[in-house]
Amino acid sequence: MYSNFFAKAAVAFFLGSAALLSAQDRPSEYTPLRPPGALSPPPPGKLVLPNHPAEPVSSLYQLVTMSAIIIDGTVVNSLPPISPNPDSPDGAQTAAVISVNRTVFGKAPASGQILLVETGGQIGKWQVSVEGDSLVRAGERYIFFLTPAGPNQIFAANEMLPDPTKVPRYSPIGYANGKALVSTTGGAQFAPGAISKLHSFDSSESGVFLEKITACINEVYPPVQPYPVGVAPLSPKSGMDFFGKLIPFGDSKCGK
Amino acid sequence: MQFRSLTGAALLTIVSALTYSLQAQTVQVRNDSYPGTALEVGNTVGVYISGGTYNQEVTVVANGGSPFVYGNLDMTGAWSHQSLIISGGGTSNQTWYLDGTPITPNNLSTTYFPKAPKLPGVLVYNNYVGSNCPGALSGAYCGSGSAAHWNYTPVAYCSTSTLLTSGNVNSDVSTWNSMSSNIQMSSNSYCPIWIHNGSAGTDNGITRATSGTCTSCAGGYKDLCSIVSPFECIGGSGVYGAEIILDATNLAGAASAQGVSVATVATNTVMHELGHALRLADIGVGDGKCSEVQSVMYGSLSVLRGCGVTAPTSCDSNELNVIYPTAPATCSAVGTNYCSSTTC
Numbered sequence: 001m002y003s004n005f006f007a008k009a010a011v012a013f014f015l016g017s018a019a020l021l022s023a024q025d026r027p028s029e030y031t032p033l034r035p036p037g038a039l040s041p042p043p044p045g046k047l048v049l050p051n052h053p054a055e056p057v058s059s060l061y062q063l064v065t066m067s068a069i070i071i072d073g074t075v076v077n078s079l080p081p082i083s084p085n086p087d088s089p090d091g092a093q094t095a096a097v098i099s100v101n102r103t104v105f106g107k108a109p110a111s112g113q114i115l116l117v118e119t120g121g122q123i124g125k126w127q128v129s130v131e132g133d134s135l136v137r138a139g140e141r142y143i144f145f146l147t148p149a150g151p152n153q154i155f156a157a158n159e160m161l162p163d164p165t166k167v168p169r170y171s172p173i174g175y176a177n178g179k180a181l182v183s184t185t186g187g188a189q190f191a192p193g194a195i196s197k198l199h200s201f202d203s204s205e206s207g208v209f210l211e212k213i214t215a216c217i218n219e220v221y222p223p224v225q226p227y228p229v230g231v232a233p234l235s236p237k238s239g240m241d242f243f244g245k246l247i248p249f250g251d252s253k254c255g256k
Numbered sequence: 257m258q259f260r261s262l263t264g265a266a267l268l269t270i271v272s273a274l275t276y277s278l279q280a281q282t283v284q285v286r287n288d289s290y291p292g293t294a295l296e297v298g299n300t301v302g303v304y305i306s307g308g309t310y311n312q313e314v315t316v317v318a319n320g321g322s323p324f325v326y327g328n329l330d331m332t333g334a335w336s337h338q339s340l341i342i343s344g345g346g347t348s349n350q351t352w353y354l355d356g357t358p359i360t361p362n363n364l365s366t367t368y369f370p371k372a373p374k375l376p377g378v379l380v381y382n383n384y385v386g387s388n389c390p391g392a393l394s395g396a397y398c399g400s401g402s403a404a405h406w407n408y409t410p411v412a413y414c415s416t417s418t419l420l421t422s423g424n425v426n427s428d429v430s431t432w433n434s435m436s437s438n439i440q441m442s443s444n445s446y447c448p449i450w451i452h453n454g455s456a457g458t459d460n461g462i463t464r465a466t467s468g469t470c471t472s473c474a475g476g477y478k479d480l481c482s483i484v485s486p487f488e489c490i491g492g493s494g495v496y497g498a499e500i501i502l503d504a505t506n507l508a509g510a511a512s513a514q515g516v517s518v519a520t521v522a523t524n525t526v527m528h529e530l531g532h533a534l535r536l537a538d539i540g541v542g543d544g545k546c547s548e549v550q551s552v553m554y555g556s557l558s559v560l561r562g563c564g565v566t567a568p569t570s571c572d573s574n575e576l577n578v579i580y581p582t583a584p585a586t587c588s589a590v591g592t593n594y595c596s597s598t599t600c
Contacts, residue, residue: 052555053457054510055370058541058542093453140257219377227357240341240342240343240476242379243318244348247348248345249347
């Protein structure tokens with residue numbers, strides 16, 4: 001019965017919460033959804049996953065807040081993609097070794113390298129990617145906003161990969177939001193899938209962008225002030241006195 | 257005896273010190289009106305200090321001003337304070353002290369509650385003004401070009417997910433069915449809307465829908481309800497399948513952070529994803545304050561739950577009626593030849 005369907009399906013394509021396959025990537029055939037209990041491998045070809053994290057980034061401020069480390073790094077090499085099920089592209093991940101050029105925030109490992117774990121990669125007959133994002137490639141330089149690779153990362157048992165105690169594993173925050181490519185001319189550029197507030201930093205000279213990030217970090221994590229000695233303490237007159245006079249968002253260095 | 261000269265307060269201090277000396281002194285700022293969401297005007301903010309010793313003096317310095325003395329720790333070495341937010345649009349950089357020593361902030365997880373207030377820089381927002389409702393994923397009902405909608409109703413659904421019960425799913429579907437009489441879902445083992453476990457990347461759940469243009473049966477719909485192939489050609493520009501993929505690992509993490517069962521967050525997620533299956537789009541996440549959250553299609557689980565929006569609203573109902581201004585053709589029963597009825 002499915003073959004009958006194939007004959008009729010001249011053009012079929014996936015849509016997700018956003019489009020999963022662009023027009024030029026449409027396969028000529030589509031395997032219909034399986035009955036309950038079966039796997040549902042999509043048709044061969046390109047499969048674009050929605051850029052749809054559970055807790056999305058909404059500003060540079062948010063990006064910095066959610067980052068465990070922020071680094072300027074260069075891609076040393078990419079490793080073969082892995083999928084939990086070779087017969088399905090679901091859960092495809094690709095790892096790349098990143099050499100840390102500079103740590104902007106957090107603590108980089110003594111090895112000077114991290115392993116970047118990203119969603120996507122070539123798994124058998126499927127080329128999996130995330131909408132508006134692309135995997136890093138050897139030689140590219142990025143400014144990365146990273147969170148420890150979550151429990152979904154599937155490389156734990158792979159002995160071919162670097163020792164995670166020496167080369168810890170991280171993932172970009174919010175897919176395309178978590179990395180800005182530094183071009184050969186020095187400009188920083190977020191991928192199309194990043195939010196518009198981050199694209200306002202596109203084409204910034206990387207040094208300028210890093211200064212903005214540092215200013216933002218200082219805003220998110222202002223230094224702890226010692227108790228002001230010699231200043232007469234006050235009794236609060238209203239319940240909200242502990243907020244002081246708010247610093248307007250318009251004065252923010254990182255967009256709130 | 258030297259003990260006889262001690263006051264009750266001093267004894268309490270000793271007891272408190274012995275009891276709590278091993279605890280870290282921490283301070284947390286919370287949105288007590290809508291836990292885990294951003295602070296905005298009209299919310300109640302709470303400050304919670306713990307791990308200190310009896311009678312320690314609580315002070316705070318905000319944005320470099322003079323210290324305010326707010327009181328003293330109680331017998332358990334704790335202190336709290338609540339206040340109504342009356343103004344917003346800025347940041348308050350706060351350092352809290354116990355007897356002049358800064359207290360370590362104990363913020364909620366930025367992974368699971370990225371919009372919740374955090375020390376030292378506490379963001380306070382003004383209220384969102386206007387409507388913030390979802391649009392359609394693409395195209396228009398009965399339009400040409402990209403697929404946007406189902407061409408028939410009711411659309412059958414089923415679940416093989418182990419993360420929630422059939423009762424949970426049926427409840428979600430029932431709620432959506434009450435939103436618009438023009439598009440309905442019904443349970444069936446042959447199901448164009450299929451809910452199951454899988455990998456959703458960094459998301460708790462994703463929906464991937466399938467559409468197609470079936471040139472060989474142009475001008476009609478063919479055997480859509482046939483039991484032999486429920487996904488047969490539907491002609492034109494309709495959606496003919498939607499998979500809702502629930503990520504067990506991510507949902508387990510979210511459930512743990514929220515302090516609820518996996519089934520609860522899975523049910524919340526399915527409610528949102530069913531909106532996608534019906535072709536509603538996400539609402540982008542802004543500040544993460546509840547005045548922004550007017551639809552179950554808002555894109556943050558923590559904010560949706562914190563704001564108590566776990567079911568579709570009139571916002572969602574209105575957009576459904578835009579996508580489906582009238583009921584598509586009725587697919588009355590499995591086995592019925594759908595080609596006998598056309599709509600667009």
